[in-house]
Amino acid sequence: MTPLSIAYLGPPGTYTEQAALNYADWLQRKHSCDPPILKPEPTIAQTVLALAQGNVSLAVVPVENSLEGGVSLTLDSLWKIEDLKVYQAFILPINHMFITQTTDFSQIVAVYSHPQPLGQCQDWLSATVPQAQLIPTSSTAEALKYVMDQRQVGAIASERAAWLHQLPIQARSIQDHPDNCTKFWVLTRQKDCPLQSPGIATHTSLAFSVDQNIPGALLSPLRVFAQRQINLSRIESRPAKTALGDYVFFVDAEIGEETALFQEALQDLYRSTNVLKVLGSYNLVSFARL
Numbered sequence: 001m002t003p004l005s006i007a008y009l010g011p012p013g014t015y016t017e018q019a020a021l022n023y024a025d026w027l028q029r030k031h032s033c034d035p036p037i038l039k040p041e042p043t044i045a046q047t048v049l050a051l052a053q054g055n056v057s058l059a060v061v062p063v064e065n066s067l068e069g070g071v072s073l074t075l076d077s078l079w080k081i082e083d084l085k086v087y088q089a090f091i092l093p094i095n096h097m098f099i100t101q102t103t104d105f106s107q108i109v110a111v112y113s114h115p116q117p118l119g120q121c122q123d124w125l126s127a128t129v130p131q132a133q134l135i136p137t138s139s140t141a142e143a144l145k146y147v148m149d150q151r152q153v154g155a156i157a158s159e160r161a162a163w164l165h166q167l168p169i170q171a172r173s174i175q176d177h178p179d180n181c182t183k184f185w186v187l188t189r190q191k192d193c194p195l196q197s198p199g200i201a202t203h204t205s206l207a208f209s210v211d212q213n214i215p216g217a218l219l220s221p222l223r224v225f226a227q228r229q230i231n232l233s234r235i236e237s238r239p240a241k242t243a244l245g246d247y248v249f250f251v252d253a254e255i256g257e258e259t260a261l262f263q264e265a266l267q268d269l270y271r272s273t274n275v276l277k278v279l280g281s282y283n284l285v286s287f288a289r290l
C-alpha cells in the first residue's frame, strides 16, 4: 500500500509541521501503517489546493487560535474550494520563542513572523521591542531566514524552528496568555477519503451566506439551531469577496451530521440560507489524547 501523504504549511519548523508530525505519528500507531509522507507547501491556500488536486491524501491546516481567533486563509480556502471535508480536529499548545542573534533588545529594528504570532505576542512586543517594525511572513519558519542574515532583527517561531536553524532563543513563552493554543483541522477529499470514519462525530462545521442584507437575515439560520437546543461553539464572519457588506458565516455546531436532529435542522437551513456548505462532521480531540 502506498503511504499516506499529508500537505502542511511549510517550510519545516512551522507549528503546522509540528501538528502534522504529531498527527502522522498517531495515524501510524493507530492504523499500523507506513510512516505518512509530509509535504510542505508555501501557503495555506496551496496546502488546501494540493489536497483538492489529488496530490496528497490529507492536509493539516490551522483553523482557530485561542488569542487571535479564526485563521482567515483557511476559512477562505474552504469556502472557495469544493469537495473537501473536515475529517478530524485537534488542539496544539502554541509556545512562542523570540529568536535573535543579539541579546541587546534595544538594537532590534524589525521582528518577522506570521501575522497570527505577531498578534498572539502583541503585549510582549510592545513592552519589549516597542521600536521594532513588525513584518509579516508567510510562516514562522520562513521568518527565521531574516535572522540568519542580520543581527538587528528578531523572529517569533517555535523551539523546533530555532533548533532546525541553529539560532539562539533569547526569550521563551512570549505569547500574551500562557495557555495559547491553536485548533487544527485534518482535511480529506469528500469522494476518496483514504481512512475509515474516525468514530462518532461530535461537531459539524458549516459555512453559509444569507440571501439579503436585511434585518433578521442572520437570525433565521441561527434560530434553526436555537429551536433544537443545538449549541454553537463558534460563529464568525468573513467577507464573501463579492460586494462590500456581503458576508459568509462559519459556525461549529456541537452535534454529529448523522443524527436525525441535525438532518432535520439541515433541511431548514437550506431554506434560510443562500449558499450552504457542510464543511465536515468530526471529533475534536485534545492533542494529548492523540
Ligand SMILES: O=C(O)C(=O)C[C@]1(C(=O)O)C=C[C@@H](O)C=C1
Binding pocket: 009, 013, 014, 015, 016, 017, 062, 065, 071, 094, 114, 116, 117, 138, 139, 140, 141, 182
Ligand atoms: O507559521 C506557522 O508556523 C504556522 O504554522 C501558522 C500558524 C497559523 O496560521 O495560525 C499556526 C499556528 C500558530 O497559531 C501560529 C501560526
